[in-house]
Amino acid sequence: MLRGLVNKIIPFSSVDGPGNRTAIFLQGCNFNCLYCHNPETINLCNNCGTCTKVCPTQCLTMENGIVHWDKEKCIECDNCLKACKNCSCPRTTYMTVEEVIKAIENTRPFISGITLSGGECMLQKEFVIELFEEVKKLGLTAFIDSNGSIPFYGDDRLMKAIDAVMLDVKSYDKEEHKMLTGQDNEIVFKNMEYLASINKLYEIRTVIVPDILNNEKNVDSISKRLSELNPSIKYKLIKYRPIGVRTEIIKSSMPSEDMMEKLKSIAIKNGCKDVIVV
Numbered sequence: 001m002l003r004g005l006v007n008k009i010i011p012f013s014s015v016d017g018p019g020n021r022t023a024i025f026l027q028g029c030n031f032n033c034l035y036c037h038n039p040e041t042i043n044l045c046n047n048c049g050t051c052t053k054v055c056p057t058q059c060l061t062m063e064n065g066i067v068h069w070d071k072e073k074c075i076e077c078d079n080c081l082k083a084c085k086n087c088s089c090p091r092t093t094y095m096t097v098e099e100v101i102k103a104i105e106n107t108r109p110f111i112s113g114i115t116l117s118g119g120e121c122m123l124q125k126e127f128v129i130e131l132f133e134e135v136k137k138l139g140l141t142a143f144i145d146s147n148g149s150i151p152f153y154g155d156d157r158l159m160k161a162i163d164a165v166m167l168d169v170k171s172y173d174k175e176e177h178k179m180l181t182g183q184d185n186e187i188v189f190k191n192m193e194y195l196a197s198i199n200k201l202y203e204i205r206t207v208i209v210p211d212i213l214n215n216e217k218n219v220d221s222i223s224k225r226l227s228e229l230n231p232s233i234k235y236k237l238i239k240y241r242p243i244g245v246r247t248e249i250i251k252s253s254m255p256s257e258d259m260m261e262k263l264k265s266i267a268i269k270n271g272c273k274d275v276i277v278v
């Protein structure tokens with residue numbers, strides 16, 4: 001039976017798409033962004049056992065070489081995440097579509113939809129499709145938060161199941177994108193064009209990091225491309241914040257308000273009609 005590897009479910013979120021939504025974070029990502037704010041979602045657990053030694057409530061145990069998490073005993077202290085050198089998390093759960101639907105049963109009357117995030121949820125595409133097909137039957141909208149590295153094009157069943165995508169465009173420049181994420185950005189731009197052409201691109205996001213990225217060039221080039229595609233699509237400029245990041249691999253200050261306003265004005269000058277700073 002198909003199962004998805006779920007990192008966590010946030011019952012109510014107002015920052016993961018339109019309206020009040022349940023956000024579901026899947027485990028595993030094919031990028032390794034220097035500024036990742038939840039690096040514990042990047043890799044799958046290799047069952048090394050390190051985290052079991054730091055859990056104050058003994059809710060992590062090794063059973064036949066596999067780390068086991070007792071949810072009832074967990075006090076969410078995050079000691080396990082701090083101890084893990086593998087950018088992973090012992091508190092993930094394999095869930096069927098039916099189990100996820102059951103988990104949102106109580107919040108369902110109060111939400112407008114589901115947003116799948118990660119990690120990179122498109123790495124578990126078959127699970128995304130089957131879950132969203134059920135979500136749609138409940139009359140909820142189905143949104144995806146993606147790093148854009150897996151093609152959305154060429155899969156009619158997938159695109160029928162998804163209402164819209166919130167797409168990260170982390171850098172316009174190929175080399176800079178590789179330095180930041182470890183991967184190329186070619187498919188990201190193909191996805192951006194495709195999703196805009198079928199009216200399923202909800203927003204583009206770019207994180208502004210003063211000391212390591214060419215932010216002006218990025219915002220200038222990305223906003224020009226976006227306004228050519230559809231100037232009404234939201235362009236979100238996100239301030240880098242050094243919270244939850246791996247400080248051993250990134251050293252940067254936060255962008256100033258002036259810097260963010262300047263970048264916003266560049267995007268507006270290039271024709272984007274809906275630019276926000278967060």
Ligand code: SF4
Nearest residue numbers: 055074075077078080
């Ligand atoms: S977050 Fe939970 S599992 Fe992790 S160390 Fe703390 S109590 Fe143990």
Ligand code: SF4
Nearest residue numbers: 045048049051084090
């Ligand atoms: S979560 Fe990390 S530390 Fe814990 S067993 Fe898995 S890889 Fe090891």
